[in-house]
Amino acid sequence: LREIAAATDVPVNADFEGGYADAPEGVAESVKLCIETGVAGLSIEDSTSDPAIPLYDFELALSRVRAARAAIDAAGGDVVFTARSEGFIRGRPDLDETVRRLKAFAAAGADCLYAPGIKTREEIAAVVKAVAPKPVNFLMSIATNLTVKDLAGLGVRRISLGGTLARVAWTAVIRAARDIAANGKFDSLAGTIANAELNGFFREDMKKR
Secondary structure, eight states: OHHHHHTOSSOOEEEOTTTTOSSHHHHHHHHHHHHTTTOSEEEEEOBOSOTTSOBOOHHHHHHHHHHHHHHHHHTTSOSEEEEEOOGGGTTOOOHHHHHHHHHHHHHTTOSEEEOTTOOSHHHHHHHHHHHTTSOEEEEOOTTOOOOHHHHHHHTOOEEEOTTHHHHHHHHHHHHHHHHHHHHOOOGGGTTOOOHHHHHTTSOSOSOOO
16 A cells, blocks of 8 residues: 555545554554555445345444544544445345435544445435535446446435456456457457557656565
8 A cells, every 4th residue: 555655646535444453442543554654544344244134234344434534543544534334245235224324424424435346326316415514435246237426416426446457357368369369360459559559557756666
């Protein structure tokens, strides 16, 4: 995180998963270390990574959000804190429970609220209304036939793509490789950007390691 934050002038948000701890005290310590890397924002989710019990108990999840908020405030408060409720992507797609959690997280001090996996206009509108005036982050996916304009109209303030752009890139690589292997042709290599344009995206002032 430190190297990423130092490599760009663009604000970096850390997908900080569950805070790398179960107990609120552990989350607070992890958040403190995360802030020290220079990130502009971070997110904490309520998922346990245990398929049998995918979400933390409501009160524990809330305590973890409060602990993260306190750690950010103790460090000066200059970090955007996003609290995530993961039910829709962890096999618990309960809109009422998701809204209940996000409202509580907002009241506990989260700056931005996020329910990855919601897809419909009705779900999005319900979340936006529940936590207003705080902003809502939305995870875009190919299963959602909405545009940036549509999402803005629903009140979404921030859009995440997750790993989608990486999958787009790797899909192109795999398709090209399969085409070469199966057909012996290189047509799929046409239309790529020039080396000079690609190299222009990389900084030259970083020390070689």
